[in-house]
Amino acid sequence: MQAAYEALMSTPPGTAYVVATGTLTNMGVLFTAYPKLASHIKGLHIMGGAIGSSFTPAPMGVISNDSGTSREERFGNWSKYAEFNIYCDPEAAQSLFTNPELKTKIMLVPLDLSHLFLATRQVQEALLHGFDQEQRVQVSTVRQLFNEILTFFAQTYADVFGLVQGPPLHDVLPVLAIMAPNIFDDHGGERFDVDVVIDGAHGTEGIARTESRVGQTVVKTITEGSSGVRIPRNLNTDVAWRMIDLCLDLAEQRSAKRTVVRPA
Template identity: 45%
Template sequence: MADTRIPVWLDCDPGHDDAFAILLACYHPRIRLLGISTVWGNASLDQTTPNALSILTALSKAHSIPVHPGASHALSRPPMHPPTDIHGATGLDGTDLLPAPVTTPSPIPAIPAMAAALLATPPNTAYLVATGAFTNAALLFASHPSLASHLAGVSLMGGAVGSGFTPAVLGAVDGVPRAGNWTQWAEFNVLADPEAADALFRNEALRGKITLVPLDLSHLVLGTEGVRIGILGGGTRLRRMLVELLMFFAGTYKEVFGIEEGPPLHDPLAVAAVLGAEGEGGVEFWDCDLATGERERFEVRVVTEGTYEDAKAGRTRTGQTVVRKLGKGEEGVRIPRGVDVEGFWRVMGECIERADEANEEAGNMV
């Protein structure tokens, strides 16, 4: 019988929310996770790679999902200090329940591994999901340009629209409301490598294939107290670990951004958006004008002028995603304005149940 699951490659920088993205990609029955590549971002590459291996160990997937190390810095910029005020020194601070890796990274580097796995899928079936700095993704399409026409789609977590694009609370720093989370204008993943992000959005072969999950969307999906209580209900070691990660994330978001309801779950939405693009999987995204129901697509450009220091000091808008709505019928980037939040958490809960069952069968994380 033919495998009808959606082939997905996950490029990530674990990361508290990446743990949930990996869990969703591993245990959603409609997804076939081809592999994971790691990139610098929430922590340095020498930290994000073992983080990915540890998460897979916690999910009893370490021996079935390979991890391939990727880029350790931006395409053309000096190293950027990771956001330790959000994710801690390790990128996954806040729990002692994360197990040590039981496997090692693949000796095959990220870019050739990604290309081989994705090109081995039938045309227009596979998705690339990128939830960290977009360096690996940009290098992939630069070195294997035919992939842009081969893939069904690319789902990116990054950027911020602002200007009331959604009713999400984006937070404030020092009393100043902002669209971005790393600067007033820029979201971290895009600012980390703005040239890489801009290269993706300017790739004509990807026009109409990119789904962008900006802060405006991810801040609608919060790990509230009710969500945390629901996850903890099963009482397994995995559930306790996930809640501890959410609690740490909640604390940093409250302290840094003044968001008290709970932390936004950015990265798993980029995985869930693949299901939404396929019209199934239990999570609905609304890529339309919510007032009229009219389908929307956008042109996205990234401000690349200026240094990291300029951006942090407010002298430039480096890393800002500049979004322009296209005319009716034009193809462009899909940026949903809403998501079925209840459906998302229901699906996430089902995936946690499957992970618990797999762990129990393996005698792991009980």
């Protein structure tokens, strides 16, 4: 924690971003142990949470009962109500979202947003061969590896969560929001108070089998002009995928050895 604090404080005030794409225990400890850090950084971008209630038009998935005879809507990915990163340490998440100095600098990317960013078959092909397909006749090792990682959980998302169009991409979004904040639509500056349910039993029967709401992310729109957490409701997916394509181009260029694999 001290090393992270010192590294961030070594940057000019109001310039450093912190990106959290996993459970928030370390973030909670960091900003509790070093309260000055909240005013020093420019932003904290978090991938996590699930809101539901048609917060966005994203497909949030379904869950089968134990016998597999019925399926019902859900919006969490670990429990029926909670996303994994928040569920694992809801107290840490709550400490961040209720920190008055920090919450105004938080951008939250919930499943409601990342489930709009689906790697459809068309996107997969474009990223595998490059968006400028006319000039690319071979598939690089970099792009082949990325494609394998991208599609690894595709069947799971289809079977468990009902996302049949393609797997969503989550963790890249809070990073893209630093590089291109304007491709994310927050309805002209909409901001939220965020509360995390910390009371309730943690499930013991595996994924999404508990009725407890522990870890649920509850949001409330605040008065226009007030300071709160930024939670975009949409994004320009075309630009976002193009940015990833450009990153893959750079990775190819900087790869010391670019073994070429011909597509089957």
